[in-house]
Amino acid sequence: AQTVTxxxxxxxxQEAETVTLSCTYDTSESDYYLFWYKQPPSRQMILVIxxxxxxxxxxxxxRFSVNFxxxxxxxxxxxxxSQLGDxxxxxxxxxxxGYGNKLVFGAGTILRVKS
Amino acid sequence: DAGVTQSxxxxxxxxxxxxxxxxxxxxxxxxxxxxxQVLGQGPQFIFQYYEKEERGRGNFPDRFSARQFPNYSSELxxxxxxxxxxxxxxxxxxxxxxxxxxxxxxxxxxxxxT
Numbered sequence: 031a032q033t034v035t036x037x038x039x040x041x042x043x044q045e046a047e048t049v050t051l052s053c054t055y056d057t058s059e060s061d062y063y064l065f066w067y068k069q070p071p072s073r074q075m076i077l078v079i080x081x082x083x084x085x086x087x088x089x090x091x092x093r094f095s096v097n098f099x100x101x102x103x104x105x106x107x108x109x110x111x112s113q114l115g116d117x118x119x120x121x122x123x124x125x126x127x128g129y130g131n132k133l134v135f136g137a138g139t140i141l142r143v144k145s
Numbered sequence: 146d147a148g149v150t151q152s153x154x155x156x157x158x159x160x161x162x163x164x165x166x167x168x169x170x171x172x173x174x175x176x177x178x179x180x181x182q183v184l185g186q187g188p189q190f191i192f193q194y195y196e197k198e199e200r201g202r203g204n205f206p207d208r209f210s211a212r213q214f215p216n217y218s219s220e221l222x223x224x225x226x227x228x229x230x231x232x233x234x235x236x237x238x239x240x241x242x243x244x245x246x247x248x249x250x251x252x253x254x255x256x257x258x259t
Contacts, residue, residue: 034187072252073233074252075188077248123187129243130193131176131239131248133178133180133190135188138185138186
């Protein structure tokens, strides 16, 4: 069974600065996908970024980028130029390749942004 | 286009009662998944349905059941409610089951069992 671990229950960042959220996972599969989701107080889970395991290039979406280290089974999220609207709970999630959409989530990291 | 909708937004039930939660996927999406998110934890997978058939089930007791209708909407039913069933129940829809399409989450239903 796959597991996802987020070792930082809470992180803080000053507005306009950069913060990195950590995630490690465990799997014996070679084909899988990794995601970072954002859940603001409104509860709506929003996809931030996605990484396919077969791609060596790290995914980037505007101010959000990942550092995907497949051998180390590490998948960290870097948020650059942090904004007040980035404050939320962030979840790292794993999805096996192949059929089905089951996501395995980590416990989450609360990100606080200070003005 | 409307996103994933869920009803009700929140509800309060008593131990032993039954509850039905509803989800309408994004138009054109044929797969619906249900997740339970206990306060302070990440979501846990409960079920996935595609074309009205159960395609995956998480580690939840038989008190939890679900179904999908011809219009692809879905219901999650929980019988004999326990205090531990108090959680945010999230529904997610995706275009298909066979390919890796994104999942889009609804706002959730907050269930409180007293």
